Amino acid sequence: MEEVEIISFEDAFGRLEETVASLEQGDLSLERALVLFEVGTQLVHRCNMMLDAAELRLKQLVPDGDGYVVEDLEV
């Protein structure tokens, strides 16, 4: 059983597109198709979860000695 690791929304969405395309065009064994279906379902869930959980994070660049550091920003 393939595992879905921690990835970005971009990666998850891209892999979901690939999985659906493989299922729809490929000449797959039933066993392989079931595996892909499971992966696809997990990716759908993950994409929705990421969108639901997202909260815009605000940071700012602040001078620090010769350079800068990234700090949280209250707006």
Added chain:
Amino acid sequence: MQIYPVGSVTRYLKELLDSDSILRDLWVEGEISNFSVSPAGHAYFTLKDTGGQLRCALFRGRLSGLGGYRPANGDSVIAHGRVSIYETQGNLQLYVDLLRPQGLGELYLQFELLRSRLEQEGLFDPARKRPLPRFPRRIGIVTSPTGAVLHDIVDVIGRRYPLAELLVAPTMVQGDRAAALVGQAIGAVNEYGEVDVIILARGGGSLEDLWPFNEETVARAIYASRAPVISAIGHETDYTIADFVADVRAPTPSAAAELVVPDQREYRAAVAAMRERLAMDFDRRIEAGRALVDQLSWRMSRSSPQALIARRRQQADELGLKARTLLSHRVELLRARLEARSLQLRSLDPAAVLERGYSICTMSDRVVKSVEQVNDGDRVTVQVSDGKFYTNVAL
């Protein structure tokens, strides 16, 4: 005396004007009046002073090259262009390619010089402009920390794509020090910020307010930026040198925010559509599998021992039925024959003959059929239907 059609006269005038070296490359100063912009985006106005006036046309492409200056009635300006005649209407016109307020003439000269120099160096080259990332992880924003601009950008991105992270590099956006500070901010964001894209934004203002974004420092900082830069300076019609160098120019800060991130609603819809497709594909496969199994199962059941036995049994039943039918036919046939024979026999029965009134005459157990067989006085037995009696013959 030569008579000319009007068209030839206007063409002659046009050729005369177009070939004049002064009129082809003319700097004119005057005051703007009757300024208007046509629906197509071209500007028409009159330049006048106490001595006379000249109609002017400034086409849309040129209008955007004014570095932030917006012409208005009453402005004292310097215009550059060529004088010609608009044949169709028969009027004299100055076709303007440069327009600047008189007071800021020096500033505008700098602007023009810088613009053409940077353009020649290739800073505005469309081929160099980089595409914006589709799913930015971190977005740098170089702008004033106060005011509506940052607020608008945060609002739009928060609504559309909260997955992103915003990194604000606060800076001054007008005044003498602004150009240097904006340039530093862009550099810092690239070096320390780890951003995928940068929004450079400031709100509307006068030409002087926007001026820092016409400076070489800012242009070079944008050109050197590793991350693509999207500029949103001033109002929709304001174009600064920063806008020409940037990878993408947005008309307003909110528009920049919309260009830089995808709309999560689109992605939610796309994810939902893919879930649908997954489900449909799954159902299709199950149905196909089921149909196949049903077919095989049917074929199997036809060949199973039970099926074979049942078939044999049926065959046996059929044969049995056939046999019984044949047998009963035969029996019927024999019975009929028997009936016929028995009727025949019954009609030959001697008892039936006796019933009819005949009698059988016997003598010494021999049936008397002829007169010759008996003599007078012989004793004969007469058998009738219900018994027998004796009698003597009398011939």
